[in-house]
Amino acid sequence: MASNNINIRRDVKDPYYRYKMPRLLGKIEGKGNGIKTVLPNIVDVARALSRPPDYPTKYFGIELGAQVKVEEKNEKYIVNGAHDVAKLQDLLDGFIDRFVLCASCKSPETDLVIHAKDQSIIRQCMACGQRTDVDLRHRLATYIVKNPPPKTKKGGQHASAAPGQDDGADGDHGSGGEVDLLARDASKLDIAGGATNGRNIDDDGDDDDEGWDVELDMSAEAIAARQKALSGGFVLGGADNDDDDENNSGGDDPYDQLGDFIKDNRDAPDSKIYAKATELHLAKKHRALIVVILCLFENSTTVAKDIAKHDKLLLSFGNSDKHQRAVIGGFERLIEARQDSLLPKTPAIFKALFDEEIVEEEAFLEWAKKPSKKYVDKDVAKLIHKAAQPFVQWLAEAEEESDSDEE
Numbered sequence: 001m002a003s004n005n006i007n008i009r010r011d012v013k014d015p016y017y018r019y020k021m022p023r024l025l026g027k028i029e030g031k032g033n034g035i036k037t038v039l040p041n042i043v044d045v046a047r048a049l050s051r052p053p054d055y056p057t058k059y060f061g062i063e064l065g066a067q068v069k070v071e072e073k074n075e076k077y078i079v080n081g082a083h084d085v086a087k088l089q090d091l092l093d094g095f096i097d098r099f100v101l102c103a104s105c106k107s108p109e110t111d112l113v114i115h116a117k118d119q120s121i122i123r124q125c126m127a128c129g130q131r132t133d134v135d136l137r138h139r140l141a142t143y144i145v146k147n148p149p150p151k152t153k154k155g156g157q158h159a160s161a162a163p164g165q166d167d168g169a170d171g172d173h174g175s176g177g178e179v180d181l182l183a184r185d186a187s188k189l190d191i192a193g194g195a196t197n198g199r200n201i202d203d204d205g206d207d208d209d210e211g212w213d214v215e216l217d218m219s220a221e222a223i224a225a226r227q228k229a230l231s232g233g234f235v236l237g238g239a240d241n242d243d244d245d246e247n248n249s250g251g252d253d254p255y256d257q258l259g260d261f262i263k264d265n266r267d268a269p270d271s272k273i274y275a276k277a278t279e280l281h282l283a284k285k286h287r288a289l290i291v292v293i294l295c296l297f298e299n300s301t302t303v304a305k306d307i308a309k310h311d312k313l314l315l316s317f318g319n320s321d322k323h324q325r326a327v328i329g330g331f332e333r334l335i336e337a338r339q340d341s342l343l344p345k346t347p348a349i350f351k352a353l354f355d356e357e358i359v360e361e362e363a364f365l366e367w368a369k370k371p372s373k374k375y376v377d378k379d380v381a382k383l384i385h386k387a388a389q390p391f392v393q394w395l396a397e398a399e400e401e402s403d404s405d406e407e
């Protein structure tokens with residue numbers, strides 16, 4: 001199911017870019033004057049973009065000078081005439097650019113806020129906090145003002161590999177309006193403040209809401225991390241970078257450089273990889289582990305075995321709680337990227353990490369408490385937790401046994 005997902009920003013080629021949407025489908029039906037193009041998965045595509053499905057449909061109609069037909073109840077979205085799906089996909093890029101992406105940082109995590117007074121539309125960015133105007137000259141803008149996004153709708157879950165996994169949690173989504181947004185931001189700042197005072201409670205910003213707009217950490221660090229992620233580079237995840245000196249933007253991100261080095265030097269021994277990391281001042285960075293894991297474990301069939309081969313490298317970055325959590329996170333990301341082949345291997349992968357003493361029992365049990373969207377989509381996190389269950393159970397039982405041995 002995941003394999004047919006494409007990057008929301010198609011100009012970003014990074015396969016690990018986290019914002020995905022299903023590839024658009026089109027089906028031509030009818031004949032002659034009645035010929036039409038049905039959009040069978042526009043609902044899923046629109047959900048990934050956190051927009052109502054009639055917006056892109058209407059957009060196609062406007063761009064193509066064609067009538068559209070929307071039957072929300074039956075989930076029927078139709079553009080009159082025969083249209084090539086590749087062409088529609090290209091048009092969708094324009095829709096995304098104009099009505100989804102933050103004009104400032106290009107994040108797709110935006111809400112449309114409509115100001116009824118002056119009929120203006122703003123993209124409120126959840127990644128960088130900027131509000132950028134939608135170009136009202138496009139005719140879709142008029143349509144949006146007349147048909148504002150629903151105030152509350154089902155969690156606008158995005159990018160997740162498994163549409164239909166909606167667990168029914170409803171985010172306070174949509175055009176919450178000025179007041180809502182401000183209140184929401186304030187509560188986020190509270191959370192962020194708490195997190196900086198406490199130690200290492202970085203997983204807790206993580207409630208059970210779905211959707212990208214409800215639980216985002218708006219701390220400066222988190223925003224910086226997300227912006228960096230959007231550059232097309234590695235999405236390193238986590239807002240816990242108190243060892244953070246990495247707000248450098250631009251193409252020469254040391255993490256990207258490390259990733260490129262590993263990809264370009266497939267035969268490099270681990271010592272060379274670590275030397276490169278040291279050269280890039282990443283020798284003790286827990287986030288470097290994410291890059292190493294994503295780039296190094298390219299063979300899905302041998303991941304668990306390969307962990308034993310690279311144990312020293314993985315340990316050389318450090319083994320604090322944070323490092324161990326990053327290792328788990330890195331493998332979560334790897335599993336997310338290749339769910340079909342790796343999800344069933346989750347217990348074996350985790351067992352290997354445990355056997356090689358890269359991740360200790362405590363770190364696994366801490367991780368097992370609750371699926372977290374720290375490194376992967378919440379939906380994927382849930383899948384991984386489910387898949388890891390046999391391992392976690394084994395671990396818990398082993399612990400009980402050793403406890404009773406000690407008595």
Ligand SMILES: [Zn+2]
Nearest residue numbers: 102105125128
């Ligand atoms: Zn932004």
